[in-house]
Amino acid sequence: MEPPNGLEASTAELEAIVEGVREPLGEADYQKLKAAVHTLGYVTELLENRETTIQELRRMLCSGRTEKTAAVLERAGIPTDAAPPPETNSPKPKPPGHGRNGSGAYRGARKIPVAHPTLKKGDRCPECDKGKVYGQSPATLVRIIGQTPVQATVYAMEKLRCNLCGQVFTAEAPEGVGPEKYDATAVSMIALLKYGSGLPFYRLERLQRNLGIPLPASTQWELAGQAALQIEAAHEELIRQAAQGEVLYNDDTSMRILELMKPGLADEDFPGRTGIFTSGIVSTQGGREIALFFTGRKHAGENLADVLQHRAQGSEPPIQMCDALARNLPKELEVILSHCIVHGRRRFVEVAPNFPSQCRHVLEALGAVYRNDALARDQQMSPGDRLTFHQIRSGPLMTQLREWFTQQLDQRKVEPNSGLGTAITYMIKYWDTLTLFLRQAGAPLDNNLCERTLKKVILHRKNALFYKTQNGAHVGDIFMSLIYTCQLSNTDPFDYLTQLQRHTGELDSSPSEWMPWNYLGTLQRNGACVDSG
Secondary structure, eight states, rough: OOOOOOOOOOHHHHHHHHHHTTHHOOOOHHHHHHHHHHHHHHHHHHHSSSSOOOOHHHHSSSSOOOHHHHHHHHTTTTTOOOOOOOSSOOOOOOOSSSSTTTTGGGSSSSSOOOSSSSOOTTBBOOOTTSSOOOOOOOOOOOOOOOOOOOOOOOOOOOOOOOTTOOEEEEEEOOOOOOSSSHHHHHHHHHHIIIIIIIHHHHHHHHHHHTTTOOOHHHHHHHHHHHHHHHHHHHHHHHHHHHOOOOOEEEEEOOOOOOOOOSOOOSEEEEETTTOEEEEEEEEEEEEEEEEEEEEEEEHHHHHHHHTTTEEEEEEEEEEEEEOOOGGOOOTTOOOEEEOOHHHHHHHHHHHHHTTTHHHHHHHHHHHHHHHHHHHHHHHTOOOOHHHHHHHHTTTHHHHHHHHHHHHHTTTTTTTTTHHHHHHHHHHHTTTTHHHGTTSSSSSSOHHHHHHHHHHHHHHHHHHHHOOOSSHHHHHHHHHHHHHHHHHHHTTOHHHHHHHHHTTTHHHHHOGGGGSOOOOOOOHHHHHHHHHOO
């Protein structure tokens, strides 16, 4: 096959061509072609990075596989010691209840109390006619209905006209109907679907149109953009409080902003830099977790440095968890650096088919360390107790592993330039930061918390493909930060976004009282003040 000629067209130009043939192609073929163009652009970005290898391309583009030790060893042809689950012929009885979720899981459901038709507490028992009945926890029924994501109500206000003077009399709108066409709840739902669930504006527009309640994509964007300005104070307060965290996780993933991808456009702040990224930062302190997102030319380390500028003076340096890429480190700011042990482990996963017995030794040793960490988490150990526990249980395992690494290289059992040799070299090079959990209380083992956070960005990228402008990216960062922090705080993001929009004045004056973990208390206090007044 002859090599193809070079393509003199940007991804944005290809997408414009695809948009031009959308109608004759049909929706299904249009989506396939659009995904192919996006994949071509993504592969091109990866190939422009000289550090990207064919193996990494295959891992990123092909279907993902689990990295659990048992699965890795099975793919490498090594039998595991795990016993198969016992076989049974009798089916497992279905537990009583309402399926996977009990009635208590429906926190957002409307609760309707139903009184007994003939009895009340204290009445004589109709069965024995001797005892008295008393109250118990109510029996529950769950009934689920469907409805449109964004609903509408049309008020047909009667109009009367005098046949003599021509005066027109129109009925007043019902009490409680505000002057705004779009309620705060509608904006919250749009933001949740777009930035929380990855549903692009045009898909929601199509769904709403099919359900008889039109909601143009341009209108959705206008509402989201206006709401982001109103609640931006909450995002800024999240940044300030995240800067005070004990442990900060950070990483980034590629993103696309069409405004920054125009041919010949030079960025004065970042000369020569062509990449566009969304950085994810998760700050933890006292069991509280805050998620932040930043999209643009900056790397994760530069965005983390901007966040840490808000850290209180005199505070102890925080623990930073990331992988070993230099761009993840904040410049000129003191942190206690901890590297992700999963990134080191993954190198052995990738070469396990070629070095099965050696990789099995490493994977099982690290698996024992992770079991120790899970045990410490299950027992809810304090950071100090967890440190002591790891020093006793995991310290000897890691010491033996380090000695094994050294023997493999010193005794020339492994070629240093082989896949296994480079994996061992990586572990030895970053050993101190990979094993910080054995010396520093509260140091995590890996960066999985941030990796899970970035899945929200990847979901948006797979569905919406890009942001059009830098302002659009900033709006997305605001909503994603607030929504995902709500999820980490076990808070209802729909209610939270709605209350922020309805209390913008109070939010601007005291943003610290309108965080996902304390806004309900603020609402109660404000309501008590109103009632007492």
